[in-house]
Amino acid sequence: MIKKKNYRDLQDYLHLKLQDKQEALAYLNAALNDEDKRVFLIALKDVLDARGGDISDLSSTTKLNRVNLYRMLSQKGNPRWSSIRLVMEALGLSFNVKVSSR
Numbered sequence: 428m429i430k431k432k433n434y435r436d437l438q439d440y441l442h443l444k445l446q447d448k449q450e451a452l453a454y455l456n457a458a459l460n461d462e463d464k465r466v467f468l469i470a471l472k473d474v475l476d477a478r479g480g481d482i483s484d485l486s487s488t489t490k491l492n493r494v495n496l497y498r499m500l501s502q503k504g505n506p507r508w509s510s511i512r513l514v515m516e517a518l519g520l521s522f523n524v525k526v527s528s529r
Contacts, residue, residue: 454470455520474502475518
């Protein structure tokens, strides 16, 4: 009999999965493909949370205002491209462009 691990909620499970770099990349790439741009910002926040990231630490690393980071990584976020790049770099991530099969 296989014993399943119980999680408190979906967020706990998601954070556990997102600690794996490949899972985090797949999650962010799926979010990029969503028509709603806010989905990517929320996914980026999920990856930050999964890595034990703290907005105050991220603020210090990126030199972005802490309050603006909270707002940027929310459903109502509307960040500048430069801010997204700074957050991605702080997480050790970058964007790559590829040819679409469409």
